[in-house]
Amino acid sequence: MEWYVPILVFFARILDVSLGTLRIVAVMRGHKMSAAALGFLEVTIWLLAVSAVVTNVQESWVTVIAYAGGFACGTLIGMAIEEKLAMGSQLLRIVNVNPKKRVARFLRHRQYRVTEVEGTGATGRAELSFVVLPRKQVARVISLVLRYCPSAYLTVEDIRSEMVGSTIFTQSPSGIPLWRRLIKFR
Numbered sequence: 255m256e257w258y259v260p261i262l263v264f265f266a267r268i269l270d271v272s273l274g275t276l277r278i279v280a281v282m283r284g285h286k287m288s289a290a291a292l293g294f295l296e297v298t299i300w301l302l303a304v305s306a307v308v309t310n311v312q313e314s315w316v317t318v319i320a321y322a323g324g325f326a327c328g329t330l331i332g333m334a335i336e337e338k339l340a341m342g343s344q345l346l347r348i349v350n351v352n353p354k355k356r357v358a359r360f361l362r363h364r365q366y367r368v369t370e371v372e373g374t375g376a377t378g379r380a381e382l383s384f385v386v387l388p389r390k391q392v393a394r395v396i397s398l399v400l401r402y403c404p405s406a407y408l409t410v411e412d413i414r415s416e417m418v419g420s421t422i423f424t425q426s427p428s429g430i431p432l433w434r435r436l437i438k439f440r
Contacts, residue, residue: 273296274332
């Protein structure tokens with residue numbers, strides 16, 4: 255066995271496991287073609303790595319250790335890549351039982367689209383706010399909400415897909431609805 259085989263196996267596993275992580279994300283988001291392409295690359299690299307391990311398993315356990323280490327590192331690297339890409343949208347659900355704090359108004363004032371529902375909990379009335387955000391913005395909005403209303407209860411949920419059917423009625427930052435900007439009255 256050549257000295258560099260364990261090194262190649264290690265890096266091949268990092269690559270194929272990272273691709274596998276991204277493939278799973280693509281499947282969860284409904285991106286069929288991306289998932290298929292990533293799966294093709296993942297399995298091709300995996301087959302090469304496995305064949306190198308099986309071929310050399312009697313000669314050296316170093317390739318087995320490299321295979322396992324590459325898997326572990328690939329998992330961590332794949333998760334880090336997915337976190338950096340932050341693909342898709344998430345639903346931020348906010349439950350506020352503090353009547354002096356109006357979280358929905360606070361967020362609308364900062365140009366976030368918020369759906370507000372009045373609810374009743376164990377301690378009385380509650381304001382429920384729903385905000386759909388790109389994943390890259392979720393941490394910032396959570397921080398904003400918790401600074402404004404530290405007693406708020408928040409949950410975050412991944413959204414597989416979203417359909418925007420009423421954008422024509424939403425207001426722009428200027429305050430003029432899209433339909434008013436499109437239709438010119440004479």
